[in-house]
Amino acid sequence: MQAVILAGGKGVRLRPLTYDLPKPLVKVGDKPILEHILLLLKKQGVTNIIICSGYLGQHIIDFCGDGSKFGLKITHSIEKSPLGTAGPLKDIEDSLEEDFFVIYGDIYLDMDLNKLMAYHKSKKSKATLVVHPSDHPHDSDVVVMDQGTQKIKDFLHKPGKEIKFQNLTSAAAYALNKSILSYISSGEPTDFGKDIFPKMAADEEPMFGYITDEFIKDAGTHDRLAYVSDYIHSDNKNQAWFLDRDGVINEEAGLITESSQLKLIPGSAEAIKKLNDRGFLVVIVTNQPQVARNLCTEEDVEKINARLVKEFEKEGARIDGVYYCPHHPETNHPDANDPKYRRPCECRKPGIGMLKQAEKEFKIDLKRSYMVGDRTADIKAGNSAGCTTIIVRTGFAGKDGKYEAVPDIEAEDLIEAVDKVLKRNKI
Numbered sequence: 001m002q003a004v005i006l007a008g009g010k011g012v013r014l015r016p017l018t019y020d021l022p023k024p025l026v027k028v029g030d031k032p033i034l035e036h037i038l039l040l041l042k043k044q045g046v047t048n049i050i051i052c053s054g055y056l057g058q059h060i061i062d063f064c065g066d067g068s069k070f071g072l073k074i075t076h077s078i079e080k081s082p083l084g085t086a087g088p089l090k091d092i093e094d095s096l097e098e099d100f101f102v103i104y105g106d107i108y109l110d111m112d113l114n115k116l117m118a119y120h121k122s123k124k125s126k127a128t129l130v131v132h133p134s135d136h137p138h139d140s141d142v143v144v145m146d147q148g149t150q151k152i153k154d155f156l157h158k159p160g161k162e163i164k165f166q167n168l169t170s171a172a173a174y175a176l177n178k179s180i181l182s183y184i185s186s187g188e189p190t191d192f193g194k195d196i197f198p199k200m201a202a203d204e205e206p207m208f209g210y211i212t213d214e215f216i217k218d219a220g221t222h223d224r225l226a227y228v229s230d231y232i233h234s235d236n237k238n239q240a241w242f243l244d245r246d247g248v249i250n251e252e253a254g255l256i257t258e259s260s261q262l263k264l265i266p267g268s269a270e271a272i273k274k275l276n277d278r279g280f281l282v283v284i285v286t287n288q289p290q291v292a293r294n295l296c297t298e299e300d301v302e303k304i305n306a307r308l309v310k311e312f313e314k315e316g317a318r319i320d321g322v323y324y325c326p327h328h329p330e331t332n333h334p335d336a337n338d339p340k341y342r343r344p345c346e347c348r349k350p351g352i353g354m355l356k357q358a359e360k361e362f363k364i365d366l367k368r369s370y371m372v373g374d375r376t377a378d379i380k381a382g383n384s385a386g387c388t389t390i391i392v393r394t395g396f397a398g399k400d401g402k403y404e405a406v407p408d409i410e411a412e413d414l415i416e417a418v419d420k421v422l423k424r425n426k427i
């Protein structure tokens, strides 16, 4: 298989790093971003590589050579004047295979390219665009697809503020068929996003979106570069949102002892769905001392939790794990009758036992994870575990006054919390 890497940009937004380095050679983690791309291609059996460069292109040739040091066959094409993103393809027309990948030289991706190519071929597609949800669609390229066939009906180049609901955007990696070259004229600057894809959509060409949750992110600004570096340093560990249960995803109703007392807080299913879409794990961590207080059994708590997971499932929202603490530390309490539960423990928040357990079982990076709660114990636990903490104004609204704990973020409810964070991280 073949891939064309577009490495011609000036990297203006990454200055000063790019004054004497082309953007693809800026390091992310311990290697240039281009090397990360080459290693992924090699791993997936994509060994025929053409790198199109321009600005400081000689550096790229010096770094890659003929590719033999990576176990790849690399050829180079350097544009004489800037040709945009699509223009350089015309120069290498004779070297292109029937179907090939195009990958921008400033993105970090961790995805299955063979699956993408199989999809592209099964659709007999001229252009298959990797698409993913974005919270900043107004300055991205927005893709409007037919929900059934995934055919791209419209392609909006940086549509501006009026875009509100449509949030699938193009992710700077494509599988293309050579026939697309009829849209590119020789020697003129031409862009995929600005010129080619909108025109192909208008012509009703077979152009499809490929939706994926896999990690694919551009590293073309300082913020995004830092975000990608974090991902690499985390050893590909998972990011989680730890959610307290009562008062965060279902209404606070005192000590819940049966599932009929569960009432979902509006927006919480939508919030969890958004987290699912962005690849976060969603894990409930809840204190359930009613077991220690002899108000119900562990089996009851498990039944209630199972019911809750099911309720969310019905709304299309997936909860990945549920941890609860059945204990209570006050041994001289009047209803303290079972030493198995009436004891200090590490799982009861503000302890971090449940978060530590999930960290191990789900391979979670706590530092890049979030803890949402309505009580100070939730915030204290999240802070101690190194998570970003969020207090919500539902349930106890953080007013229980039990612990000194300062949250990192405040939000009205879970959905606002999710929206705030996703926007802040420009994911």
Ligand SMILES: [Mg+2]
Pocket (backbone or CB within 6 Å): 244, 245, 246, 247, 248, 373, 374, 375, 395
């Ligand atoms: Mg609560």
Ligand SMILES: [Zn+2]
Pocket (backbone or CB within 6 Å): 325, 326, 327, 328, 345, 346, 347, 348
């Ligand atoms: Zn416990």
